[in-house]
Amino acid sequence: MKTYLRYAFAALLAGLALVGCGQSQPPAAPPGADRPLTFGVSFETLQTEYWIAGMDAIKAELSRRNIKLLAAIADGDANRQYEQVRNFITRKVDGIILVPKDAKTCLPMIKAAHTAGIPIVLFNRPCDPIDGFTPVAVVADNVALTRETVASLVERAQVGGGRHRAMVILGDLGDVNAVGRRDGFEAALKGREAVVEVVARVPSEWNQEKAQAGVVNALQAHPDIDFIFTSSDFLLPSIVSALKAAGKYHRTGETGHVWLAGFDGDATAYRLLTEGYLDATGVQDVYFEARQTVEAVLDLRAGKSLPGTILDPGFVISQANLQERAPRMWGAQVKKAP
Template sequence: MRANRREFTLGALTAIAAASGWSVAAKAADNKTIAVLFDGLYSEFWVAGLQIIRDDLKKRGFGIQEAISDKDDNKQFEQVRAAIAKKVDGIIIVQTDSNAVIPAIKAANKAKIPMVHFNRPPAKTDAFSVAIQADNQKIAREAVLYSCGVAKDSGKKHKAAILIGNLGDPNAIQRRDGFDEAVKQFPDNVEVVARIPTEWDADKAFAGLTNALQANPDISFVFTSSDFLLPQIIQSLKAANKWAPVGDEKHVILTGFDGFPSAYELMKDKYMDACGVQNLFFETTLAMQAILDLQAGKPVEKLLLDPGFAITQANIEAKKDEMWGYTLWKQKNG
């Protein structure tokens, strides 16, 4: 039963990718193998990302060599060396540390094996690799701009809290910057009174938001840098008697980021106003195309951006099919 469900998920994700118009060139792979090296499967985003990559590779006829490093940079370097020793045809990598991955890039360069960083770019280096990254700043800005518009329409000035991710994670910083760019455009409608560093830790997020609500009981605007913190936000808002849907006087304008299934559910139930969505399907296609182009000797930019999009209460019906979280939610709920 479980295997069937997984197969259904993979099929559904692929169908969405194909239906969305991103070309999935079914090129004959001639027994080529791609190493897919993740640092961990720490949220549904990464689980879904790995599934989509697996399915894409399978569809193209590539073999796949998977490894998880559990956030151990040395272990991941060994995994890269093992992949090089096996003469793989490309490496898709999600590293933990943007600097620690540089020796791995250099090793891949020396072996003339193309390396693509999935969703997380490396630090600046003279070694060559291609990074696929969501345009975090733009996506966050678009989502928060919608919510700022909602704040403006309410005719009130809202006090805002932002849950910031790990300060050492470029994605978290770009999302924070996108938030800041948006709220700066609405100085009369949104005032940021709490900046909560979560270190991507659920416990710190819960405590931080609870404390912020203690200091500012009138907070009515919350942005989370990742949807995986939504359960803690719900708990904090419930404890503060502020958990209410759009239209209710107690409603807190809530904006998420990532596009998790839980985010879709909250959008559907009108508890969340907007969510910045990373387009996992597009990012996978970009990664595969980059490897194919590099193998063919074509020039490829070092950074390829996924523009992503903001899903809002205004466009949810039109955009939900592009949201990976909706695909997973639909698979689970029928």
């Protein structure tokens, strides 16, 4: 027993020594020091086109400003992302850009960055306030843009008369963006119940397989569904597949067309708009958000005071204004095989 206790005690002492030594680090170089800046960028995932486009836009923005990039992808693991942020702090980066997994698990990461005196800005996904303080986040105005997108779809649908049966595909409701899009959808239909009745609310948790199963089930339970809004364009392939299986995949103007709108503005949405299957989508301006995010980190380094939320107003694109607005749609700029 004594031998093992000695091992345990030695390990404990060594570890506690490390704890103590870890607190005696020299401070990071002061802002304005004459050296190239390095930003740590941690994305929760790169599994959708939007996040890939976002990472590319941030890379381009940093490159344009001659700022070095230290990139990390957490692959959906909040604990891994926490470790990545601590690695950024160890590397003494000059700023951190974070796409958190959700609004809650990122709070210790933000606290760690603040403790180390490193400015941190959230890209496209806000978090909960910390002790009354709201970390700076650059986000799309999910509620307003969704409301505008769905309202435009309702206006077009009601031209033909009749009452429409609607399905909405919800995102992960632990994600503030998903909640905002749900609220925007509900707000757009408020007072328009005589035109559109919501008969199915399909949870996807941002998972394509789950979305497809939910859409198939909803179409079986309500074969008269003719109005669909998806909280993200990356779920469109699942919806198209289900519509094809149900014999309800038709272009705008064709008999049996299902009114279809989305959110994001990805390459699939652009293709479906040009082919005439998708009626509208709310486009997040990824280039605007990337530019604002990098600027926000630099402003925080310079000691400027910023609002907790920097909004990207985005815009609605439809078949009617496609030619005019496509140059600003990031999905139209992303080359993607059909």
